[in-house]
Amino acid sequence: MVQILDVMEKALNGKPMSETDYQLKLFAPKCQEKVREYKIKYDPANPIPQDNGMADDLFQAGLELLLDVGAFCTSSGRVISYSESEVKEALKSAPSKLHFGEGRDRKHLVNRKVGDKTPPWCLLGAGGGPCSSDRSFLALVEGYAEIPETNAITTPAITRVGGMRVRPASPLEVLAAMRNAVLAREACNRVGRQGIPIMNSLATAESDIAFAAALHPRFGMRASDGYMICCMDPMKVDFARLNKVAVALSMGGHIGMCFGPLLGGYAGGPEGTAVSNVAHHMMGLLTYQSSWLLPFTIHLRYVASSPRDQLWVISSMGQAISRNTHLLSINLNYTTAGPCTPMCLYETSAAVTSAVTAGLSIESLGVATNKHEDRTTPVEPRISAEVGHAVAGMKLSDANELVKKLLGKYESKLNAPPLGKSLFECWDPDARKPTKEYQGIVKKYKREMASLGLELKPET
């Protein structure tokens, strides 16, 4: 079994190469070679593919891509190569079930299959989106913790400490990461869900020093939380990220590698992006010592998960992984539109449907491309989770029809999506509810979804 010291040995003794050569002369052409060899083909008419043979080919293409290109360590400037037996052993020994959380909120994250009736694991929240103040952070996380479907929380990221904008790897970032841990736990305590796990620990900690510092027991993070470490696209790692791996392992935490191959980036179009996503799953088990995975593939032009070709990538890579492995994979989605707009809800519905019916769980979500401070509310993740539960067990052919209808509602607006309203313009933290205007939008959205054939929980 490849362990952290083996990764370091490979990172120090692998083939030397420049980062540019790795990306442009090794990874990119090999990825396209696999697409051609396995005849992987995107079909815009069917954003949810229903071809088991292609899903299995896609898996094989991803496996071979990893064997051909390995990972790249930017700190040592070397390729980290893996043998087929190492990859297969990692796939075999990866867990198919993990526990997160404590007490009443301790739940199992389980492997899902295509069309699985098991509800997806719902990792709900802001996906590390920026928030401006402790007040907005607490309002958001309290709201997320109160969603009945919430299995775990993905917090926003704190951008200021003491009125000062955070600077990377500075005391401000260290203090912000500590504050992230303390406030997230406090918000859950306030609404009586003390045991709920935080699974994007820690969104505010970009640097390894901030990550390690905030894991001091006094700040409340637990081994039963999830430790997310982000991979650099494509298939890259550095010593700072491996430092995070070593720290998370030392406290017995389960690592989830977050990876976001851009559609239109180094892997090329939808086909190559799907192959790259599959390869990243296996690379995460080895290089980042992950026991769960967090694909976060987004569209280069729209910075979202909801465009047609991006939905195809989510579904096809999900099917490839869930048909051929027992990995625990949670797809993070972004919308282009903001809160208090129907478009945002349709976009997340389409992305969640693509992921869940393909056998993935969900992390929802980054709203309005996750770019704007406080432009997210607890409503969008709640709706995402309700959709996730409602489509569990749906056939791929039905999911395809639903997604096509949803695309009809927003696809033409992706170039100029409405930004909607900010947190306190459409969410009342004292009432713990959206404003009347937003409630009306949600009710209308649910009526529309029912007319498309998907009954969601009635609004109270």
Added chain:
Amino acid sequence: MSQEKILKDLQGAILGYDSAAAVRAAKAAIAEKIDPLTAIEKGLVPSIESIGNKFEKMEIYLPELMLAADAMKSALGLLLPLIPKGSKGVKATVVIGTVQGDVHEIGKNIVSSMLMAGGFNVIDLGVDVKTITFVDEAKRTGAKVIGASALMSSTIGSQKDIVDYLESSKERRKYAVIIGGGPTTKEWAKEIGADGCGMNAVEAVKLAGKFAKGR
């Protein structure tokens, strides 16, 4: 070799993403005493513009864009030194990088390549670039525009540091500072006193064009 053939070779090298061919064609242009500005404007620029348009439409993807930009850079490396400074037709120099503490490079690479496709002379400083390095390199190369990319909400503060540094050294008016990347917005650009925020690569190139001759 005729001028027409050499210009075609320059075009073909860019469209074929071939740096070695671009260098060969540029050397041939110099050997045949073709005006370097003509070689650039009629040989390289139409092809790299076509590459930029194709990338915008997602007919080609990032590797092709970067390889074409690399070929362009290789040819420019030979041709630009032969053009007297200040000649008409030569676009401005842009210094670009990802800010201190941030190692994300895709967004910066896209903008860097698209700037090159837009005919700019691009000095790409890479990632995790110190504030002082942006300014020193702008001074050294005579750039009018500094492009600062940041992907993380915890790293965009370094964009403010560049503006603050220029303000305090009384050199603010000499350089336009354009910001971009995941969490950056026009509001943030205004708040820190930057000259603009490229919400995408196309907008970043337009902003660079706006400030090509200075603020």
